[in-house]
Amino acid sequence: MMSCERVEEMLPPYVDGDLSAEETREVDLHLDGCGECVATLGYLRRADAIVAGWPQTPRHMQPHLARIDEGVLPRIRQRRRLFPLLPRFNRVLPYAGLATFVLVLGAAVLALSMVLPGLPLTDAPKSAPNPVVSRPQEQLRPESITWYHDGRVADIGKGTEKFKNIVSAVEQLLQRGARDPSHPGSALSGDTETMKRSGAVLELIYPKPGVKHAGVGPHTHVLLRFDRGVTVLMGDAKYTEKLSVPNATEQEKRLRDLLGLPPPTLFAYDG
Amino acid sequence: MEEVVRMPGGDSLIVEQARHGDALAFEAIYREYQPQIAGYLCRLVQDPELAADLTQDVFISAYKAIGRTQPGLKLRAWLYTIATNAAMSHHRRRRVVQWSPLDDRGTDSPTEGPEDRYAAREELSDALHALPPEQSACLLLSARDGFTFEEIGKMLGISEAAAKTRAYRARLALARALRASEEGARP
Incomplete structure (x- = not known):
């Protein structure tokens, strides 16, 4: 038979149903004859219920929430005032590299076409219109x-x-x-x-x-x-x-x- | 018509706006998550003044770092990770555990009425604070804040099994503390 110490350690997974069938049977067997461990099981269930019922913000924390606002919000707003265009800039920045690459590639192709006039650039198929943009507005729901x-x-x-x-x-x-x-x-x-x-x-x-x-x-x-x-x-x-x-x-x-x-x-x- | 449910990851658009530097979107995130992060930290450090300071640090750090995160950021888990790290760092710096013996709180009778239930809840807060912070964090994140052990493992950089074991130990410790408190209070 398992010791009380060992059974106590197994009580949380026992409550959660995380034990194997064999372990569960052994714990059940022990609990049948051990009032101490049954009491501990009761306290475990009660402690679980208390923790689950703790409010999101403890009562004694409530008066301090405004002070957190005072520390955080000015920092956010200050940055917004200092860098009003930052979001726009952040979004454009990743495309700047791509634009540069396209420009360089275009310049290289142009230079090649001047050096090698036989290059069949004019035979390239015209790109089809963007299917998304060309779709009627009514279809885009x-x-x-x-x-x-x-x-x-x-x-x-x-x-x-x-x-x-x-x-x-x-x-x-x-x-x-x-x-x-x-x-x-x-x-x-x-x-x-x-x-x-x-x-x-x-x-x-x-x-x-x-x-x-x-x-x-x-x-x-x-x-x-x-x-x-x-x-x-x-x-x-x-x-x-x-x-x-x-x-x-x-x-x-x-x-x-x-x-x-x-x-x-x-x-x-x-x- | 207004079916009241929490946004099911529905703040992803706001998160994307914040990731791209939209301060207004971040402010909305701050307002949404400030009470729960502050509450979590308050439970962890058991000191509202300190929890307020740490919560400020968490959101200022998050504001600075959100632009460097990847698309599809799991915002809530990310904020809780920052908060947990802040509390752990503080704990490592101080290495002080303030333990109030449960007996001193003077529970006069088994918990029945609302006031007694409140006393029991607060006593367990003390017991929670006496635990190693990695155990109390695992317990709070799973039992109070609804994270899975897989998520908690990722947040704390440990395995799912380790997160589960820590939460088990914390729960058992609280059960023992509750028992000691009530049996000690009986005449």
Whole structure:
């Protein structure tokens, strides 16, 4: 028969069902005749329950959370003020090397064609138009739509009439916003302080490869971010521009109605 | 219509924005994860002041480093890894374990009412802090924060089996502490 010490060590995997059938049988046998180990098993189960019930943030930690904000947020915002174009630059940088390579290659080919005039450069087939860009806009429908707010998510199912209405409304919104000369790109670059208070994001995920909306650039995701009368379009990682959309408050309300979502607590429909 | 579930990895787009230097996206990440990282560190170091300092360090380090991460970053595990390393580094620097004997906390009766249950929870916090930090980290990450032992192993640079063993030992230690506390308190 196993010792109590050995059985105690086996109790956590015993509780989790991680022991072999043979080990489980031996522990069962021991527990049948050992009140001490049965008591330990009871305390183990209780301790497990207590740990599982610990709140995410202990009560005595709560008063210190604001101090963490004071230490972290200014650092983030300072960098944002100092390097407002950093995201754009970061995204462009990896392509700079490729562009240089293409230029050098082009120059080399040109030089070769001058040196070797018989080179059959002119016989090269013309490249076919990009099949993605040339597809009619109507065929490019999102695969899914997701609405995030306050860390929560609502998925909108496929193939429903509501889905079509939402897609149609969002695409109209995208194109109107992108074409509106009174709302130039990056209009909101200085307005991020307001945006931060909203977690409301409508995300459309398009089938790969990317979709091209007027003025928005190629991407597979489109984000519509709402905040207090402001709507911002954000593409995926390849998309560097941000565009505002006119009448954003009304547009958001319309989309929320279509989605069947109530207005957010913090959102003010004050136009 | 608003089905309330946590974003199922749905913050990947925000993470990608942050990876590409979008400070606003990182701020959203900070707001989402600050309470749980602070709570985790508070449990690990058992000192809210210190946990606040470490949480600041975690997010400032993460902000500086996120641009160097690979696409498809598992953000939550990454943040917890940074937090665990911060706590371990602090522990190595100080090499001080503050152990409050459970008997001194004065539980007068077996835990039944809400106040007693709260006392038991907090006593176990003390017992947790008395454990080697690698054990308490394994326990918290698995039992409280929902990581698998495979994930924990990767986070701590140990095998899955080692992570599991550490969590087992921690659980048994807490069970013993709970027992000692209650049996010691009985008249």
